[in-house]
Amino acid sequence: MRIITSLTIILSALTASAQLAVTVSPVKATGQKAVVPLAMKNGFAEPIESARAVCFLLDDQGKMIGQATQWVIGGGRDKSPLATGATNAFNFVVAAAKPLTTTNLTTKVSFSRVVLAGGKLADPQKDVRIQAAEK
Numbered sequence: 058m059r060i061i062t063s064l065t066i067i068l069s070a071l072t073a074s075a076q077l078a079v080t081v082s083p084v085k086a087t088g089q090k091a092v093v094p095l096a097m098k099n100g101f102a103e104p105i106e107s108a109r110a111v112c113f114l115l116d117d118q119g120k121m122i123g124q125a126t127q128w129v130i131g132g133g134r135d136k137s138p139l140a141t142g143a144t145n146a147f148n149f150v151v152a153a154a155k156p157l158t159t160t161n162l163t164t165k166v167s168f169s170r171v172v173l174a175g176g177k178l179a180d181p182q183k184d185v186r187i188q189a190a191e192k
Contacts, residue, residue, distance in 0.1 A: 076100045077108065077179070081166050082190040084114070086157040093149040093164050095129060097139065101184075103174040104138040107131030108185075110168045112149040117161040123153040131172070138174070 082094040091114050099105050108130040114123040129147040130139045139145050149166070168181040179185075 076183075077105060077168070077171060077185045079110075079166065079168075079185060079187045080190050081164060081187060084162040084164055086160060086162055089153050089156050091123065091151045091153065091157060091162060093151060093166070095147045095149060095166065096144065096190075097130065097147065098144045099139045099141055101173060101179070102141060103177070104140050105130050105179075106138045106172045106174060106176070107136075107170070108139075108168060108172070109170040110149075110166055112151055113165040114151045114153060115163045115165065117159050119163075122155070122157070122162075123151045125149055125151045126169075 078098045078100055080096040082096070085092045085094075093112050093114075095110075097108075107128055109126065109132065110129045111124060111126045113121050116122050127147075127149060128136070129149075130145060131137070151164075166187055168185045168187075171179040171181050171184060173179055
């Protein structure tokens with residue numbers, strides 16, 4: 058029983074580090090556009106060829122006022138993969154239908170696809186950890 062518990066703890070530690078860690082910084086809004094900075098770190102054992110994410114922009118009442126979907130890693134001929142252990146920054150630009158009149162904006166970011174080296178797919182629900190930046 059003690060061996061099984063030890064193996065479970067070790068496997069949990071290994072799978073916890075095998076992920077894409079994403080930090081979402083506060084929104085910077087001007088006019089009808091908002092910029093949402095993302096900082097990403099590859100904790101997988103292999104490079105990330107591409108990752109696709111969606112960013113929802115919410116007003117102070119929680120109502121969605123804009124959204125954007127982008128390849129935040131790779132996704133094009135000229136974009137390189139994210140190496141193991143490497144970090145990358147991406148600025149999500151979200152356009153709103155109307156000028157942004159409030160500065161109390163929040164975001165919700167989620168990943169829909171993560172492709173590792175060799176075309177292997179990761180599970181975005183399990184393998185991507187998203188957190189807000191510390192203030």
